Amino acid sequence: MVPECYPNYFTTATKMIDGTQVNYDNHNFIWMKGDWKDLGLCEEYSGPVRALDLVQLPDASFLVVGTDYQLYTCPGLSLWFTCTLVPNSGSVKSIEYAPRGNKFIGVGLDDQVYIRIGLLSPWNLVPISGRVVDVTLLTNGVLLGTAWDGTMWTKADQESQWIKVPNGCCVLAVIPKSKPPISMDINPNSNSVINAIPFTTMPLVNLLVGIGPDNSLWGKRADALTNPWTQIPSTMPILDLIEVHGTYMIVGADNKLYFCTSLYINSQCEKQSSGQIKSIAYDFDADQIVGVGMDNQLYVYDYQSWAIVPKSGSVWDISIRNGVIVGVGTDMNVYTRAGLYAPWVLARGFCCVTRVAVLPNGRYGGVGPDYAIYEANPTWTSLPGSKAVVNFANLIHY
8 A cells, every 4th residue: 555545554454354465575576375355474485476456257367467577487486486488578667467358458558558468469548547556357348547646536438537436545546346346454464465366276386395404395307307496485494294185294403294275485384292103194095194203113093192113123214105105214225004003114225215205207216325315117117307306206296
C-alpha cells in the first residue's frame, strides 16, 4: 500500500482473497504463501526470476515482466527452470491475460494500456487508456486499473471511460476478483511486496537433492544428473530428508524430525517429538514412518512418539521401497530386511557405503567414503558429477 495510506506497509492486499498467492518484494524476488487467511509467513521462492509483474497462463506456465520491462515465458519460477525472452515484448511494467480472445494486456512506461492478440503480436494502444500504473482483469471481464495516486478505476471495455471506484485507495496494484473491493483491509504478515497474484498450481520437477558435508542442501534436476550441483537456500542444516505426499520430512542437524512445507528459506517447519534420530524413511505400503535412532536401532513414529523395533540394529541409515527395508550397517555393508520385524540379510558385493537411497532412475544408490554417489548397476558404479555429498534424496519439488 502506498505510504500516505499505510506507512508501515508497502504491499498489495485486498479483503477475503482465496487461493495461494505469489508476491514480490522490493528487490523483485518472488515469494510464495498459502491462502492469505492462514496468516502464514511468506516463503522465499528462490530462483533466477526478478519480476515486476507476472500472470499464470492456462498451461500452468508463467508470463513474467522482468525488471528490464520485457516479457519472459517461464515453465516455472524456481531455480530449476529457465525463462525465455518474448521477442519485441517491451516495454511494459504490468501484464494481464484474458483467456477469451487470447489477449495480453499491458501497461507501458508511458502509463498507457496496450493490448496484443497472441503472445507474438505487436502491442496496440487502447483508446482512452491513461494514466495507470497497473491493470488487473476481473473475472467479469472488467478492467481494473490503479492510478498514480493509488486510486482504483474500472473500464468496462476498450472504448469505455475510466470510472473511479469509491473508497478504492490506496494501492500499488490489485489481485483479480469478481468485482472491485468495497473496503481495504490490511492482511497480517503480508508486507513487504509490490504486487501479488493468485495461481492454480505450481509446476513441479523431479530432483536429486544432495546434503553437503556441512549439512547444506544442493540439488540438480533428475533429467540432468551429470550437471553441477546447485545450492538450495534452505531453512536449516539437514542430516536426512524424504518427501511424502508433498510434505518434506527432515532430520535436522539437532537429530530432531521436522515436517516442512518445502526446502526453501522461510519454509514453515513443525518440529516433531523429542526423540532423536539420524535417518528417516517412509513405508508407503504400511503408511509408516521409520527412523534410525542414535543407538543404531529402528524406530517407528506414530506422529506422537517413537517406538523401538526389537532386534533391529545395527544400522546407520535406511531406505524403504515396496515394503523392503534397505539399510547400511555399521560395517558399511548393505543389508536388506523383508519387513519391519524380519531379520537383516547381507547384500553381498555392496560394500562400502555410508548412506543408501533410491535414485531418480529407480535404482538404489549409495554414498561412498569419497563423498560421491554410486549407482547399483549391477555393482557400485560412480555417478559422474555427484561429489561431494554425505547423503542424498530423490524427491519432487517446485
